[in-house]
Amino acid sequence: MSAGVTQANKFYEEVAATQIVWFGCLPNEILLEFDVGDNKVSLPLWSSKSRIDRLKKLHPELLGGVEARSVSWAQFKEDFLPILQDDEKVVGVNLSGKNLTGIDIPASLLVKQIEAFG
Numbered sequence: 001m002s003a004g005v006t007q008a009n010k011f012y013e014e015v016a017a018t019q020i021v022w023f024g025c026l027p028n029e030i031l032l033e034f035d036v037g038d039n040k041v042s043l044p045l046w047s048s049k050s051r052i053d054r055l056k057k058l059h060p061e062l063l064g065g066v067e068a069r070s071v072s073w074a075q076f077k078e079d080f081l082p083i084l085q086d087d088e089k090v091v092g093v094n095l096s097g098k099n100l101t102g103i104d105i106p107a108s109l110l111v112k113q114i115e116a117f118g
Contacts, residue, residue, distance in 0.1 A: 007096050007101070008103050008105075011047045012114050012116070016117035021070065021073055022049055022052055023044065023069055024052060025067045026065060027065055032066050036104055043080075043090075044092035045092065045093060045094075051096065077111065091106075
């Protein structure tokens with residue numbers, strides 16, 4: 001199993017248990033997003049604040065100004081899911097390590113996976 005899949009499974013399990021999703025916010029309340037090619041943009045999500053904090057230490061030049069924010073799973077589905085339905089948007093799940101390893105999946109699959117773990 002690849003590192004990205006392993007991290008994704010941890011994400012699904014932890015979010016199903018805590019019902020909290022973590023994301024990054026840049027100054028001026030701009031959501032952290034990454035261009036991932038094929039005209040797609042990825043919104044990275046994490047299952048804990050400590051995961052974001054570790055990445056900020058590994059990548060201060062890229063993530064130094066990022067503030068970790070959390071939202072309940074129910075609120076995420078209500079507020080974030082509608083803006084992630086666009087074919088050009090995906091979610092990056094528990095990106096980790098020096099290479100920001102993870103997988104990018106459609107938001108609809110994210111919901112199915114978390115609810116399967118719940």
